[in-house]
Amino acid sequence: MMTNDTIRKLNELKLFGMVHAFSQQIESAVAGHLSFEERVGLMVDHEVTYRDEKRLRRLLTNAKLREPACMEDIDYEAKRGLDRSVMASLALCNWIRHGVNVIVTGATGLGKTWIACALGNQACRHGMTVKFERVPLLLEELAIAHSDGTFRKRIAAIGKHDLLILDDLGINTLTAERRADLLEVVESRSGTKATVVTSQLPVRRWHDYLADGNPTVADAIMDRVVSDSYRIDLVGESLRPKRRRSANS
Structure with a gap:
């Protein structure tokens, strides 16, 4: 229940890259061996990558x-x-x-x-x-x-x-x-x-x-x-x- 609530709030904040990374970590057994700092860092990196790719698509479309x-x-x-x-x-x-x-x-x-x-x-x-x-x-x-x-x-x-x-x-x-x-x-x-x-x-x-x-x-x-x-x-x-x-x- 808490997981669904977290995903909903991330979506409301338009942190779609973090939503994807968060879902991946829940489904991956490997993520359980990572520290809290590593898991948060991966989510942030995923969000940055998502935004960079979205911006590039927009720039190329407009070009x-x-x-x-x-x-x-x-x-x-x-x-x-x-x-x-x-x-x-x-x-x-x-x-x-x-x-x-x-x-x-x-x-x-x-x-x-x-x-x-x-x-x-x-x-x-x-x-x-x-x-x-x-x-x-x-x-x-x-x-x-x-x-x-x-x-x-x-x-x-x-x-x-x-x-x-x-x-x-x-x-x-x-x-x-x-x-x-x-x-x-x-x-x-x-x-x-x-x-x-x-x-x-x-x-x-x-x-x-x-x-x-x-x-x-x-x-x-x-x-x-x-x-x-x-x-x-x-x-x-x-x-x-x-x-x-x-x-x-």
Whole structure:
């Protein structure tokens, strides 16, 4: 009776990890040989683990990463120009804490989005908030936000994430309005929040793409995104045929 009452109270306190650990100890003969301090310690550890896993699930769900990627699964055998030491440094996530950007460029099929999602996954595992956005869709949504009066609210929300992933910069033509919206996005994060940008265009071609007759806006975007950023320039052949073979084997 006392056991049921204890479980009920733990549930009311939302100590669900401790409920599970408490039930396990009751059912396990091994737990009877542990000291009181050890048993309480195990219950507390179980609660911490439960909360950490719950938080990670929530962060990953909210991030909406396009690929189920993680740093441990990065393929260094493919000759893409990836530097292990750079990736190991990025895995520490200090660049996110300091609001530094990462730019991943390369031809289609080299894994730009996958690497960006791996960095996003790592950030979630460090307890940081992440948001994945494809640039073309984001700019469409911001255009609608102008119409319904939610633009400022949307920009403010974008500026709050610890890490923003902007995927596929450069695949669509920018109108003057969308170029200005992109500037608002990067301005909302400049100097305080980190952004990962992926693009098939090499950085040397970004200014021409972003300018289109308005170099002032292009200069502003380049200054906020490219300055003092980590650069990952992928080279080589597409990995997609290799992935298809692996999936079919």
